[in-house]
Amino acid sequence: MNRKLPAVLLLFFLGSLLPMSSLPWSLLQAATLSSSSIFVDVDDETGRVFLKTVEGTGDQQGDESKNLLFYDRPPSSYSVVFADGDAFIFGGGAGRFAKRPSAVNGIIEAVWENDVVEVSQNIELVRRKGAADTDAILVTYSVKNKRTVSTDTGLQILFDTCLGENDPYHFEISGDRRVMYETVYEGSELPLYWLSEETDEGSACLRGILTGNLVTAPDKLIFANYRSLSQEMFDYKVRRKKRFDLLPYSKNDSAVALLFRPAALNAGKKREYRAIVGLPGPGEYTKEEASMEEEISPPVLGEDVDLEKLRNALLSIEGSRKLLEIINDYLKEIDRALGDGSAAFEEKAFSDEEIMEMKKKLEELLAR
Numbered sequence: 460m461n462r463k464l465p466a467v468l469l470l471f472f473l474g475s476l477l478p479m480s481s482l483p484w485s486l487l488q489a490a491t492l493s494s495s496s497i498f499v500d501v502d503d504e505t506g507r508v509f510l511k512t513v514e515g516t517g518d519q520q521g522d523e524s525k526n527l528l529f530y531d532r533p534p535s536s537y538s539v540v541f542a543d544g545d546a547f548i549f550g551g552g553a554g555r556f557a558k559r560p561s562a563v564n565g566i567i568e569a570v571w572e573n574d575v576v577e578v579s580q581n582i583e584l585v586r587r588k589g590a591a592d593t594d595a596i597l598v599t600y601s602v603k604n605k606r607t608v609s610t611d612t613g614l615q616i617l618f619d620t621c622l623g624e625n626d627p628y629h630f631e632i633s634g635d636r637r638v639m640y641e642t643v644y645e646g647s648e649l650p651l652y653w654l655s656e657e658t659d660e661g662s663a664c665l666r667g668i669l670t671g672n673l674v675t676a677p678d679k680l681i682f683a684n685y686r687s688l689s690q691e692m693f694d695y696k697v698r699r700k701k702r703f704d705l706l707p708y709s710k711n712d713s714a715v716a717l718l719f720r721p722a723a724l725n726a727g728k729k730r731e732y733r734a735i736v737g738l739p740g741p742g743e744y745t746k747e748e749a750s751m752e753e754e755i756s757p758p759v760l761g762e763d764v765d766l767e768k769l770r771n772a773l774l775s776i777e778g779s780r781k782l783l784e785i786i787n788d789y790l791k792e793i794d795r796a797l798g799d800g801s802a803a804f805e806e807k808a809f810s811d812e813e814i815m816e817m818k819k820k821l822e823e824l825l826a827r
Contacts, residue, residue, distance in 0.1 A: 490560035490567050492584055494593040496738055497527075499567070499582060500534075501560040506550030506569045506580055507534040510596065510736065512663055525663035527655075527736075529619040535685070539692045540602060541613035541721045542576045546692045549578055549600075576612060577603040585673065585735065587742035595666075595737020595744060597673055602732070604724045613721035614732045615692065619685050619714045620655040622663060629703055629713040630655055630682055641687075641697040644680045653680065653715060654739065667715060668735040671743050675733045677717040685714035694718065 490501040493513060500509045510527045528536045538549045547553045554573035560580075561568060567582040579601045584593035604610045623629045630638035632650035644650060649669060656664035668674055681688070681695055684705045688695050695716065703713035719732050735744055 490562055490569075492562060492565070492567060492582070492596075494584055496592055496594040497584075497596070498524075499584075499596050501567045501569065501580075501582060502533045502550075503560045504550075505533040505537070506556075506560055506571060507537045508582065508596075508598070509534040509536070510665075512738070525657075526621050527663065527665040529621040529685075535619040535689075537617055538580070538600060539615045539617070540576060540578055540600075541611070541615070541693065542602070542604075543606070543610050545575075547573060547576070548692070549580060572605070575605060575610065577605055583746070585737070585744045585746055587740055587744055589742050590740065594740065595668075595735050597744070597746070598734045598736070600732045601729050602724070603729045604726055607726050609723050609725050611721040612724045612730060614719045616717045616732070616734055617688060617714055618665075618667065618716075618736060620665060622655045622657045622665060624703075624711045624713060626658050629711075630715070638682050639702070641683045641699065641701050641703065643682075643697045645678060649676060649680060653682075655713075655715070664739050665736060666739040667717075668744065669717075671735070673733060673744050673746070674735050675719065675731070677734075678720040679716075679718040681716040681718060682713060683716065684709060685712045688714050688716055694720075 490503050492499050496513055498511050498513055501507070502509070508528065509530055511530070512525045512527065514524045528534065540547045540549055550556070550569070550571055554571050556569065557572050557577070558568060558570040565583060567580075569580045571578050571580070579599075581599040581601075583597050583599075585595050585597045586593040587595075598616065600614055600616075602612050602614065604612060620629075628637040628639050631654040632638065632644070633652050634650065636650075651668075651670050653667045653669070654664055655666075656662060669676055669680065679694075681697060682703075683695060683697050684703045686705045686709050687698075695718075702711075704710045705712070717734055722730075724730050737744075
């Protein structure tokens, strides 16, 4: 299929579909992000997170995609907000979405609230310094106290891991220490990172980072049975020397929880929590910062427009705004050139002078 259209036809096509002010939102529906290594999907009904590798990113070229978090609909990885002595599941029925999950400018954004708190969840791709591509996600929660008095607020992020559950040791932490039973680490015992990995051929591995410039160190790191963690949302007490079973309901079903204890938050104030999970490798993580020149190449009359590049450009708020300004300016010029109606379009030819004038105005717009 030919995925290119002449710029003039593209402008009429876009302008005829929707009002100019609403155009980008028609293309910003998918709550997914991907790189050459990983793919993240946020469920638009619940805000829950799913993560997997991209096919061909294992030890051997052509390796199939592997789930890093458990796949379900909705996904089983989620977060719990503590506020005013109660616990609320982000995206759950105790509140409502002020903004449903959507990918905007390289970030999957969602805002959920109730009468006590407003919670934003942002998920973006990050890369290690010196790495060729992004291979992890930065999950950021911002909790705002909506009450008129100080309120204790906290958070628990639960990652339902799916690797290593056929092995006696489900997890490994920094220092080459392996985790076989339900375990909690806190304070000075908190490791630098944790791993959930397969030991089979073509293995995959998920790593969670607990220290660094981009993350917030949790008060507790908890390894436990998933069902047990999900039933006891507030400060779960591990069953020491117990394996990751909850018979007869589940066997070898483990999960990781990052607990940030409740602390006083003044009226109207916000508190932020950040965590990173992704593929293992050397180097500290940094945020991905794409330049505007890479995000959008503005259409020019007389040239073809790559529709795939246009779609990627529209995933950027700034790119969308700039492109809309360009399209709007073009349409005004075309309207003036066509005169009384679009029927004249087939008979009207743009002169070289008219094209050069429009290109000049476009260049002036982009220079602002």
